[in-house]
Amino acid sequence: MNIGQVLDLLRVDHPGVTIPKIRFWEAEGLVTPERTPAGYRKFSSADVERLRYVLRMQRDHYLPLKVIREHLDAMDRGLEPPPIDSVVPTVPKVSLAADGVPSADSFRRTSDVRLSRRELVKIAGISEELFAELEAYGLVSPRQGTTTYDPDALLVAQTAHELAEFGIEPRHLRAFKTAADREVGLVQQAVAPLARSRDAAAQGRADDAMGEIAALSMRLHATLVKVGLQRS
Numbered sequence: 001m002n003i004g005q006v007l008d009l010l011r012v013d014h015p016g017v018t019i020p021k022i023r024f025w026e027a028e029g030l031v032t033p034e035r036t037p038a039g040y041r042k043f044s045s046a047d048v049e050r051l052r053y054v055l056r057m058q059r060d061h062y063l064p065l066k067v068i069r070e071h072l073d074a075m076d077r078g079l080e081p082p083p084i085d086s087v088v089p090t091v092p093k094v095s096l097a098a099d100g101v102p103s104a105d106s107f108r109r110t111s112d113v114r115l116s117r118r119e120l121v122k123i124a125g126i127s128e129e130l131f132a133e134l135e136a137y138g139l140v141s142p143r144q145g146t147t148t149y150d151p152d153a154l155l156v157a158q159t160a161h162e163l164a165e166f167g168i169e170p171r172h173l174r175a176f177k178t179a180a181d182r183e184v185g186l187v188q189q190a191v192a193p194l195a196r197s198r199d200a201a202a203q204g205r206a207d208d209a210m211g212e213i214a215a216l217s218m219r220l221h222a223t224l225v226k227v228g229l230q231r232s
Helices: 003-010 019-027 045-061 065-076 104-108 117-124 128-136 151-164 170-196 202-231
Strands: none
Touching: 003 019, 003 045, 019 045, 045 065, 104 202, 117 128, 117 151, 128 151, 128 170, 151 170, 170 202
């Protein structure tokens, strides 16, 4: 299979996987497809299963690439991979629309999961230095009035870690935070009239409207980025 065919197979269960990510994993030695005389990659079914294993370990167990590489090396040598520590907090699955954009409901959902700094760093598979940078740039922070972090902070840390693999550092992500703050302000401004209403059900309608507007905003943002990349 060529890399495009592999991508189609993997995206059935892992819609976030990309060709650059597969190439990065190849550069890291996690998969070694054959090369044709012309230099094109040719993946076997075993290569695809290997990539599925990498994706599953990242998604379900938050393992860093270093640990996943050790697992793969053990399996290559006919050994069983080491047991996975499952006694750690996990991120609740976010409800996604069919196109991968967060639904309105996902903006209203909250979680009772609370993570210590040490737990977050361990599960995200990041260094203390990277986490300190994310905090310094305001990308992650403890829940207000506490010293613990929620699953959203973990998701930000994991995403920043994956972006760092492509050379995108936390300082480059300040633009995302600024844009997000502007979108939050716009959503709050739009629902303010509902929130000020004296109707007993007004707050519920305001919450519903906030989720709908936020989801539409995310859809528009994602589509504009997609269009811009296609035109570049």
